[in-house]
Every structure is written in structure tokens, then in C-alpha cells.
Amino acid sequence: MNNLIASLVELLDPSTVLTGADISEKYHADWSGADPCQPLALLKPKTTQQLSEIMALCHQHDQPVVIQGGLTGLAGGATPQSGEIAISLERMNGIEELDATAMTVTALAGTPLQVLQDAAEDRELFLPLDLGARGSCNIGGNLATNAGGTEVIRYGMTRSMVLGLEAVLADGTVINAINKMVKNNSGYDLKHLFIGSEGTLGIVTRVVLQLQPKSRSSHTALCALNSYESVTKLLVELKRSLGSGLTGFELMWDSYYNKVLEVLPSLTSPFQENHTYYLLLEYKDNNQTLGAERFESALFEQLESGLIDDALIAQSHQDADKFWQIRDGIGELFQVLGPVSNQDVSLPLEQIGPFADDLDQRLKAKYNNIGVLLFGHIGDNNLHVCAYTGRDEDKARINEDIMLMISEYAGAITAEHGIGVLKRDFLALSRTPSEIALMKTLKMAMDPKGILNPKRVI
Missing domain, CATH: 3.30.465.10 (Uridine Diphospho-n-acetylenolpyruvylglucosamine Reductase; domain 3)
Structure with missing residues (x-):
């Protein structure tokens, strides 16, 4: 190991090969916070050539490495494991x-x-x-x-x-x-x-x-609906009337919507009544006047049809920002909820509503004082599930309960955060044995010594 570190220092320079106490805790874990670990060394190459030479040396010494970028992942994929060298790409920017x-x-x-x-x-x-x-x-x-x-x-x-x-x-x-x-x-x-x-x-x-x-105009609305069936029908109707201009379709269940308003006193609901679902819509066009008319006309038509119970169209960028602040309030919620099972999953569109209802009932029957918050992009099959009891010991069990239910509903255990370490043991719930076998074949062919992000994904 000392020979490898000495070779790396010679290859780069002492300021970009850090060890021991010189490695900031920032590099001990990604945003998942899962099992922080200090790497054997932290390398910060600046060019592709430097990285190539680093990997050639690590390959020669059978040295496993973990690759780090912005460390914003939620699956533990960039968190070092025992015996690994961390390679940060932060200097390779521009x-x-x-x-x-x-x-x-x-x-x-x-x-x-x-x-x-x-x-x-x-x-x-x-x-x-x-x-x-x-x-x-x-x-x-x-x-x-x-x-x-x-x-x-x-x-x-x-x-x-x-x-x-x-x-x-x-x-x-x-x-x-x-x-x-x-x-x-x-x-x-x-x-x-x-x-x-x-x-x-x-x-x-x-x-x-x-x-x-760049679109020359953007139009935002917050809608209230009272059935998931109305949500899916509305998605079809808006795709038909607004075409590719429909860029945002963000659904919030009342549990999530109300919790954000409770935690963030600077935000208030623009609706006079409570509803089951709140939908944030965004439409982009290249004609401010005609785009606004088209958007308003599409929403008015669905209000008249009864698919939408109520709707508010943002009259300014400030209005639109307030709507988005409710949708993006999950960041603030994480700071006050304590240990949270934060899952980002995908499901067939028609199954998202039934899955959400079933999940809510099952978790509340199994865990005392559990909170279940649901929101997601929906139009691309993506659902975010946040469940919490305030007890850290419940988190792993809740994770497993959600993963098993995803399998029952033929969904995907991760939508956009990856498998990493935290979901590796559940991969077989979303992929067939032949798919996993092919993944292993690719891994063996491209990384026969298993040194690149080992024990992640498969």
C-alpha cells in the first residue's frame, strides 16, 4: 500500500493525494449518510490522462476505488468502504x-x-x-x-x-x-x-x-383533484391539448402537501378547501400571449368536465416560485422528521394510486405513529415515498417493506437515484435472473479484478 501511495504522489503531487486526517469528513459519505468511512486515500486528478494513470496503477496493485462527484447520491454508491481509495472528480470541471x-x-x-x-x-x-x-x-x-x-x-x-x-x-x-x-x-x-x-x-x-x-414563455398552475383516476385522465387530456409543451406534472398527496405547509410557516395553501391531491403543472411555449391562452383554455375545459376540482394559474414568477416551493419542500422536511425511509421508485402509471393507498394502510397497521408522505413526477412513472416513525431502528424494516411491495406491483425499486449499496440486495425484485447474469458478465469483462466501485449495484 505504501508503495502505491508513493507512486501516486509521484504521479500527481502531494497536494492532490490526501491521507489520514487531511481527508475532510465531506468525503466519508454521500448524501445518503450511510455508514461513513474514511478512505485509505483521497485522489483529486485534474485531467483524463492523470485519471488513466491512476487507474493503471490501482489495477496493477489490485486496489479497489470508489468514484466521487458531487456526493449528492442517495444510494450510498459514492460512500467509501473499508480498504478503498476515493477518487474525486471535482477538479475535472469546466x-x-x-x-x-x-x-x-x-x-x-x-x-x-x-x-x-x-x-x-x-x-x-x-x-x-x-x-x-x-x-x-x-x-x-x-x-x-x-x-x-x-x-x-x-x-x-x-x-x-x-x-x-x-x-x-x-x-x-x-x-x-x-x-x-x-x-x-x-x-x-x-x-x-x-x-x-x-x-x-x-x-x-x-x-x-x-x-x-430556450422557451420564451412558461406557465404554471396548481390544481386540486379528489381521485387518482382523475389525475391519470387529466394527464392524457393535457398531453392531447398541450402536446410537448407539457413539461411538468408533479403530484402531491394531501399528506405531503399539508406536512410541508405545517413545517414551513412562510407557505400557505392558496385553496380555501382541503383536497386529496394537489397537482403542479408547467407548460412552456414560444408565444407568451397565445401560450397563456392555450394553457388557460386547457385547464378551463377540464374544470368544466369535472376532472379538476379547483385550479390557480400563477400570474407572476413569484406565484410560480411559491407553488414550486411547496413541491420542493422535502429538503426542509428532512431536517425535522428524523430517520426517514426515503424511497424513489417507479410503477406502472395505473398502479401508482392503488399502490399508494395499499402502502399507507399496510405501514400504518404495522408501525405505531408512522408518517407516510407521497409525491412524485407521476407522468414518468416516478413516485417518492417518505416514511418515518422517529425511530432509527425501524428504518431498515420500512425500507424492506416498501421494496417487497414494489415487487408485488411489478415496479422498479429505483427510479433515478441508482442501486448503489443500499438497494443492491433488492435488485432481484426488479430484474430477472438472466438480466442480472448479463450484468455480471459485463462487469467481469470490463473490470475483471472488480476494483471499480466494488459491491455496488451487483
């Missing part, structure tokens, strides 16, 4: 090119998502990927977990925005799959091996993303 004609941006993996969003906006363009952690998460981590966010209903997951990438394999080999063309069917599309693989097959170092024209 935009190399923004091509306004091709509408692409090329950036290093450690670049924060918000930096890319802001750069696109400065050129009247738009990066459709948006997450609550935008200021902290890095684009390489977004690719590694195939992140989703609030625009998936129109633009798809991160995978759909990636035109090309560069990656370093376990033995230090650099795969240059940089590409700016939408159409390129020249053999296997290798970028998909790395997107969503959570750093287990290779380390993404550079990426080319497809941008979109």
Missing part, C-alpha cells in the same frame, strides 16, 4: 465548448449541473436536465446514475440528452466516444454502457450533451 449552432455543450465530468444550465441560458438555449441538487451535483454523476428530474415527461432521462462521452476503464484504458452528431449508428453505441452503470464499468470523464432552444 465547459470546453458550447456550440450554439449544433446546440451542444461539451464539458468535463466534474462540472456542476447548474454551471451547464447557466451557460446554456446565456446563449438563449436550455439544458432540460434539472434536479433539486443542481448546484451541487456534477454532470458525470448525473450520467452515472442516469438522473431524471422534473422535465422527464417531455425530454426524457439524462440518457436521452447524451450524444457522446469519454470514459476511463478499470485498467486505465481511455474510451473516446466523443460525438456531436444526433445520428451515428457506426457499430455499438458504447456510451450506453456507462450511462446508468453507477461507475461500475468505467469512469465518465467528459460528456457532450444535446441542448434545446
Whole structure:
């Protein structure tokens, strides 16, 4: 081990190879907070070449590594395990090119998502990927977990925005799959091996993303509904009347909505009556006047039909921000709820309502004084489940109860945060034996010594 550290110091420099007390606690765990562990060493390469040489040395010494980006993951995938070296990509950041004609941006993996969003906006363009952690998460981590966010209903997951990438394999080999063309069917599309693989097959170092024209107007509404059937019917009707302009469809159950208002006194409900569901809608257009008319007309039609019980259209950016603050209030809730089973899952659209009702009943029958908060993107099958009793010892059992129910309803145990460590033992609930066998075959072929993010995913 000492020989390896000495070689790494020689390769990089002493300031970028940290050990012992010089390693900040920041690098001991990701946002999941699961089992923090100090790595044997923390490396901070600045270039792909440095990372390649690091991996070649680690491969030679059979040294396992864990890859860290913005450390915003919730599955424990970036938390070091005993005996691992942590490699942080935070110094590998910056935009190399923004091509306004091709509408692409090329950036290093450690670049924060918000930096890319802001750069696109400065050129009247738009990066459709948006997450609550935008200021902290890095684009390489977004690719590694195939992140989703609030625009998936129109633009798809991160995978759909990636035109090309560069990656370093376990033995230090650099795969240059940089590409700016939408159409390129020249053999296997290798970028998909790395997107969503959570750093287990290779380390993404550079990426080319497809941008979109910036919409010139945005319209937001908060709607109240009293049945899940109405929610799904409304989704179909709005897709029909608003087309691809429908970019946000965020559903909040009353349990979540009321809890946010209880915890955040700066927010109040704009409705006079209580309802079962609260739906945040966003529509984007390129004509402020005609777009507003189209949006209002679509909502009025559904109010008249009875699908919507009540609706409020934001009259200003401030109004829209207040609506979104309710939806995004989960961050503040985590600070006061204590130990929480925070699950991000997917289900067939028609099963989300029945699943939510069934889950709520089962958990409340099993655990005393349990709180169950539900919200999600819904239009892309994504449901967030937060359950808490205030007792840390209940958390693991609640996690398992939710995972087993997801299997019963033929859902996916993770929607956009990955498997990591925390969901690894439940993978077989969402993937068939033949799928898992193929995953293991790929892992063995690309990382035969098992040193890249070991014991994650599979």
C-alpha cells in the first residue's frame, strides 16, 4: 500500500493525494449518510490522462476505488468502504465548448449541473436536465446514475440528452466516444454502457450533451383533484391539448402537501378547501400571449368536465416560485422528521394510486405513529415515498417493506437515484435472473479484478 501511495504522489503531487486526517469528513459519505468511512486515500486528478494513470496503477496493485462527484447520491454508491481509495472528480470541471449552432455543450465530468444550465441560458438555449441538487451535483454523476428530474415527461432521462462521452476503464484504458452528431449508428453505441452503470464499468470523464432552444414563455398552475383516476385522465387530456409543451406534472398527496405547509410557516395553501391531491403543472411555449391562452383554455375545459376540482394559474414568477416551493419542500422536511425511509421508485402509471393507498394502510397497521408522505413526477412513472416513525431502528424494516411491495406491483425499486449499496440486495425484485447474469458478465469483462466501485449495484 505504501508503495502505491508513493507512486501516486509521484504521479500527481502531494497536494492532490490526501491521507489520514487531511481527508475532510465531506468525503466519508454521500448524501445518503450511510455508514461513513474514511478512505485509505483521497485522489483529486485534474485531467483524463492523470485519471488513466491512476487507474493503471490501482489495477496493477489490485486496489479497489470508489468514484466521487458531487456526493449528492442517495444510494450510498459514492460512500467509501473499508480498504478503498476515493477518487474525486471535482477538479475535472469546466465547459470546453458550447456550440450554439449544433446546440451542444461539451464539458468535463466534474462540472456542476447548474454551471451547464447557466451557460446554456446565456446563449438563449436550455439544458432540460434539472434536479433539486443542481448546484451541487456534477454532470458525470448525473450520467452515472442516469438522473431524471422534473422535465422527464417531455425530454426524457439524462440518457436521452447524451450524444457522446469519454470514459476511463478499470485498467486505465481511455474510451473516446466523443460525438456531436444526433445520428451515428457506426457499430455499438458504447456510451450506453456507462450511462446508468453507477461507475461500475468505467469512469465518465467528459460528456457532450444535446441542448434545446430556450422557451420564451412558461406557465404554471396548481390544481386540486379528489381521485387518482382523475389525475391519470387529466394527464392524457393535457398531453392531447398541450402536446410537448407539457413539461411538468408533479403530484402531491394531501399528506405531503399539508406536512410541508405545517413545517414551513412562510407557505400557505392558496385553496380555501382541503383536497386529496394537489397537482403542479408547467407548460412552456414560444408565444407568451397565445401560450397563456392555450394553457388557460386547457385547464378551463377540464374544470368544466369535472376532472379538476379547483385550479390557480400563477400570474407572476413569484406565484410560480411559491407553488414550486411547496413541491420542493422535502429538503426542509428532512431536517425535522428524523430517520426517514426515503424511497424513489417507479410503477406502472395505473398502479401508482392503488399502490399508494395499499402502502399507507399496510405501514400504518404495522408501525405505531408512522408518517407516510407521497409525491412524485407521476407522468414518468416516478413516485417518492417518505416514511418515518422517529425511530432509527425501524428504518431498515420500512425500507424492506416498501421494496417487497414494489415487487408485488411489478415496479422498479429505483427510479433515478441508482442501486448503489443500499438497494443492491433488492435488485432481484426488479430484474430477472438472466438480466442480472448479463450484468455480471459485463462487469467481469470490463473490470475483471472488480476494483471499480466494488459491491455496488451487483
